[in-house]
Amino acid sequence: MGVTDVTTEPGAPWLIVGLGNPGPEYAMNRHNVGFMVADLLAGRIGGKFKRAGKAQAQVIEGRIGPPGPLNRRVILAKPMSYMNLSGGPVTGLRDFYKVPTANIVAVHDELDIDYGVLRLKLGGGDNGHNGLKSMTKAMGPEYHRVRFGIGRPPGRMQVADFVLKDFSSTERKELDYFVDRAADAVEALVIEGLERAQSAYNS
Numbered sequence: 001m002g003v004t005d006v007t008t009e010p011g012a013p014w015l016i017v018g019l020g021n022p023g024p025e026y027a028m029n030r031h032n033v034g035f036m037v038a039d040l041l042a043g044r045i046g047g048k049f050k051r052a053g054k055a056q057a058q059v060i061e062g063r064i065g066p067p068g069p070l071n072r073r074v075i076l077a078k079p080m081s082y083m084n085l086s087g088g089p090v091t092g093l094r095d096f097y098k099v100p101t102a103n104i105v106a107v108h109d110e111l112d113i114d115y116g117v118l119r120l121k122l123g124g125g126d127n128g129h130n131g132l133k134s135m136t137k138a139m140g141p142e143y144h145r146v147r148f149g150i151g152r153p154p155g156r157m158q159v160a161d162f163v164l165k166d167f168s169s170t171e172r173k174e175l176d177y178f179v180d181r182a183a184d185a186v187e188a189l190v191i192e193g194l195e196r197a198q199s200a201y202n203s
Contacts, residue, residue, distance in 0.1 A: 029164050059076060060075070101143050123141045
């Protein structure tokens with residue numbers, strides 16, 4: 001079976017990582033959309049984030065999916081190390097919870113996709129994303145990604161400035177809908193596998 005099949009590691013938990021920067025000043029930044037999706041998934045699971053020992057992350061343990069064989073054990077995580085150091089906390093959680101690398105899902109902002117568009121994939125490069133770069137350096141590239149499009153910066157605005165700015169007032173009108181859809185895509189990936197989730201959510 002290929003790594004896209006959720007049955008490759010029977011009974012193994014999934015680690016869903018929302019990427020972002022800690023602190024209220026970053027909360028609504030484009031770079032923090034991974035945190036937004038993780039927070040929404042936490043609400044669905046019905047838990048609250050708590051510190052995860054020495055891992056420098058906040059986590060929730062729970063389950064998603066219908067009762068029976070499609071029900072999955074998941075660990076939701078938000079690294080508290082700042083984006084460019086995400087690999088350390090994620091690797092610590094992977095080792096502590098004994099999660100196969102192919103059962104890790106990184107939810108992150110993506111510059112090269114239009115705002116609100118989703119792309120799901122397994123492996124690949126980091127496309128200059130510091131969170132992915134840190135994760136890949138720590139454990140290799142063979143983890144899943146749910147890529148949330150934020151588009152490119154307008155005019156001559158620097159990328160670093162663009163990703164660390166809040167979503168615009170126009171973008172915020174649809175942000176809740178897009179974050180909800182991204183959370184749905186994460187659940188579909190974990191429950192049904194990559195190919196079915198791609199068919200439903202890659203637009």
